Amino acid sequence: MSNDVVTVADLDLNDEHMTIGLSDTLQEAARRLLSVPGGILVVLDDESKVKGVIGYKQMLVAIDSETDTKNATCAEHMEMDFMEVTLEEDLQDVLKKIHQRSPQAVVATDDHGDFSGYFSPNDYQASRKLVKSLKKLKL
Numbered sequence: 051m052s053n054d055v056v057t058v059a060d061l062d063l064n065d066e067h068m069t070i071g072l073s074d075t076l077q078e079a080a081r082r083l084l085s086v087p088g089g090i091l092v093v094l095d096d097e098s099k100v101k102g103v104i105g106y107k108q109m110l111v112a113i114d115s116e117t118d119t120k121n122a123t124c125a126e127h128m129e130m131d132f133m134e135v136t137l138e139e140d141l142q143d144v145l146k147k148i149h150q151r152s153p154q155a156v157v158a159t160d161d162h163g164d165f166s167g168y169f170s171p172n173d174y175q176a177s178r179k180l181v182k183s184l185k186k187l188k189l
Contacts, residue, residue, distance in 0.1 A: 056180060058144055058158050059137040063167025069094050072101055076112055076119040076127060079104050090168060092157060093128045098164040102128030103155040129154050137166055142181050148174065 066089040068082045079091055083106065091104040104124055112119065112127050133153040135144050137160060148156055148169075156169035 056141045056184060057137065058135055058139050058141060058169070060141070061167075061169070061173050061177065063158050063169060063173060066090070066170040066172065067092055067168035069165065070104070070124050071096075072123065072125040074124050076109070076117060076122045076124065079124050079127075080109060080119065083109060089170070090155060091124070092155075092165060092168055093124050094165055100132065100134060100157045100159070100165050101125070102130045103132050103157075104128050105155075131155075132157055134159050134163075135169065136160070141177050144169075145174070145177055145181060 066086065068086050068089065068091055070079055070082055070091045070093055072093060072095055083089070083091055083104065092100055093102040093104060095101050102124075104127065108127050108129055112122065117127070131153050132155040133147065133151055135147070135156060135158055137158055144156075156174075157165060158167045158169055160166045
């Protein structure tokens with residue numbers, strides 16, 4: 051970690067999520083979501099680009115509307131209110147953007163726009179503490 055700038059890449063963004071494809075069924079999404087308690091599914095296209103997210107809320111809405119989970123796809127039920135940040139972005143700037151926009155989810159992408167990780171609520175809290183600590187140390 052650099053003393054000058056803390057970036058998104060300095061965080062562990064590989065927990066609290068799983069990925070799934072656009073054409074995967076909601077039944078498969080439910081199976082995966084159950085294996086990441088408190089997490090989220092990041093819906094990717096064939097080129098590893100983020101297209102949406104599915105959390106417990108989207109699942110419950112689908113079940114409540116009596117959706118056929120064996121045939122309905124993730125593309126039909128995903129949440130598209132997500133924000134992309136790059137791994138190189140300054141963590142302090144990212145926190146400001148999240149606070150201003152309040153997206154349903156924040157995902158990190160690499161130089162090519164490919165999915166690199168999920169910026170979870172826990173990551174957000176840890177980032178705030180880290181940025182606050184660095185400010186106190188004047189780093």
